[in-house]
Amino acid sequence: MRILLAFLFTFIVTLSIQAKDYSVVFYNVENLFDELHDEGKNDYTFLPTKTKGKKEECEKISYHRYRKSCFATDWTKKRVEMKLTQVKRVIDSFKKKPDVLTLCEIENERVVGMLASVLGYKVFKVSESPDKRGIDLAILVSKESGLTLVESKNHELKDDYFKKKPTRVIFENTLKTKKGNLFKVYVNHWPSLGNPTETRIVAAKKLKELMSDDQDKKIPAFGLGDFNTIDENHPHPFRDVLTNKSQIFEVHDLFMKSKSISKNIKKAFPLGTYFYPPKMTWNRLDRIFVNDAFLNGKLVAQVESYKIHTPKFTTKVFEYRNKRSPLYGSRVVGTPKGYDHTAKSYKKAGFSDHFPVAIKIKEN
Numbered sequence: 001m002r003i004l005l006a007f008l009f010t011f012i013v014t015l016s017i018q019a020k021d022y023s024v025v026f027y028n029v030e031n032l033f034d035e036l037h038d039e040g041k042n043d044y045t046f047l048p049t050k051t052k053g054k055k056e057e058c059e060k061i062s063y064h065r066y067r068k069s070c071f072a073t074d075w076t077k078k079r080v081e082m083k084l085t086q087v088k089r090v091i092d093s094f095k096k097k098p099d100v101l102t103l104c105e106i107e108n109e110r111v112v113g114m115l116a117s118v119l120g121y122k123v124f125k126v127s128e129s130p131d132k133r134g135i136d137l138a139i140l141v142s143k144e145s146g147l148t149l150v151e152s153k154n155h156e157l158k159d160d161y162f163k164k165k166p167t168r169v170i171f172e173n174t175l176k177t178k179k180g181n182l183f184k185v186y187v188n189h190w191p192s193l194g195n196p197t198e199t200r201i202v203a204a205k206k207l208k209e210l211m212s213d214d215q216d217k218k219i220p221a222f223g224l225g226d227f228n229t230i231d232e233n234h235p236h237p238f239r240d241v242l243t244n245k246s247q248i249f250e251v252h253d254l255f256m257k258s259k260s261i262s263k264n265i266k267k268a269f270p271l272g273t274y275f276y277p278p279k280m281t282w283n284r285l286d287r288i289f290v291n292d293a294f295l296n297g298k299l300v301a302q303v304e305s306y307k308i309h310t311p312k313f314t315t316k317v318f319e320y321r322n323k324r325s326p327l328y329g330s331r332v333v334g335t336p337k338g339y340d341h342t343a344k345s346y347k348k349a350g351f352s353d354h355f356p357v358a359i360k361i362k363e364n
Contacts, residue, residue: 021302022145022177022361024185025098025309026224028286028354029087030339032103033134034111035077041134043107046341049074073341080111084118086339086351091119093311094358099145100175103138104168104189104226112138125152125173127187130166137171137187137225150174150182155210159202167191167199170206177363181298184214188225190237197233204237208246211291215247220294220301223248226286226354247292251359252284254303261304270308273355275335277318280327284308286357298364305360310334314351 033046044057045066058070091101097120106112109126116124121140129136141149153172171187186207191199207223214221229237242248256266272282286308294301316337320327338353 020146020177020363022099022147022363023094023096023358024100024102024222024224024288024361025091025094025356025358026102026104026187026226026286026288027087027090027356028104028189028226028352029106030352030354031105031341032083032087032111032115033075033080033107034114035075035080036110038108038134042132043134045070045073046075046107048076069341075341079341079343080114082343082346082349083339083341084115085346086349087115088118090309090311090314090351090356093313094309097142097144098140098358099142099147100185101140101142102185102187102224103140104135104187106136106138107134108136112140116140123149125149127152127169127171128154129168130156131168132166135168135189137168137189139171139173139185139187141175146178148176150176155206157199157202157206159199161196161199162202165195167195167203170203170210172210177299179298179363181363182219183294183299183361184211184219184221186210186221186223186225188223188227190226190228192228193230197235197237200227200229200233200237201235201241203227204241207289208242208248211248211289212246215291215293218293218297220297220299221291222294222301222359223289224287224357228285230283230285242289248289249292249295251288251290251301251303251306254290255306258303270310270334270355273308273336273357274353275318275332277320280320280330280332286354288357288359294361300362300364302360302362305358307358309356309358313337314355316350 044054047054061067112126122143124140127137141147151174154169156169168189173185176182190203211221272284273286274283290301315334318332318335320330336353337350339350343349
């Protein structure tokens with residue numbers, strides 16, 4: 001009997017530590033703010049209309065579109081809760097709750113805590129960026145995954161340009177599996193395309209430095225996020241910096257080059273994670289990069305599992321209605337159903353102007 005019990009115990013332990021998959025998701029949730037003012041931050045658009053000083057601050061906004069949005073947005077607690085529910089609907093549409101969920105365009109720890117509660121995450125960390133609007137990054141880790149969030153660090157981007165216009169940090173996170181294997185997740189939200197390409201070159205150099213250092217130590221590392229980078233950028237932050245003469249690879253490229261993935265699957269792949277109406281172009285602003293240590297080791301990034309997550313309810317048909325535009329009458333199917341922060345109902349609210357990207361890790 002003792003021998004039988006010992007065998008059963010060994011069998012159960014073996015099952016518990018066998019090869020395991022971990023899912024990792026990045027999602028730009030499009031301006032997830034709480035309804036309170038953060039001292040020193042320009043978050044007035046996302047405050048209740050009755051907030052003291054909001055009207056005066058809205059009037060200071062020079063760009064008419066943003067000024068109009070500031071006046072129109074009555075960002076109450078009820079609207080915050082509606083936004084959280086819409087984010088939850090997208091995350092719930094994955095077959096399994098992500099083991100590691102990373103986010104950008106979030107305001108602070110308070111609102112991420114609210115989201116974590118709604119989604120059922122108990123472990124989360126938020127970056128500390130000098131961004132003037134208070135925009136930050138976050139990571140949420142599922143307790144059920146068995147992963148441990150060991151450490152989080154902020155890497156501030158430094159350059160003369162950023163002295164006047166500070167941007168988001170690169171948010172480093174170290175995770176450990178039950179087997180004791182470490183891997184890194186760097187969450188990114190690079191300067192927008194309204195800033196010079198050089199600002200994204202600075203970010204690319206920093207991420208390359210961090211991920212290459214991990215590669216030298218044989219530590220698997222992801223670099224994921226909203227990189228705000230398009231093909232027209234020159235010099236190019238990816239081709240000329242991040243992946244140039246390095247052991248860092250973009251997962252999308254590896255996916256498309258893989259001979260084990262059928263041509264039909266590749267042809268059916270979404271055209272991008274973001275649609276830019278003025279130029280009628282799809283862009284992959286949201287990407288995942290890996291170092292070589294994540295392709296050859298105890299932890300392996302499953303390239304074939306990579307996807308741009310586009311559940312039908314998060315998409316819409318974009319119609320060009322401006323009669324003065326040469327694009328008038330054109331329709332583009334499957335574009336992201338962006339969030340309307342002035343909406344009063346879930347039906348009209350939308351979700352985000354970005355689609356999430358996802359990948360799985362296999363632990364041998």
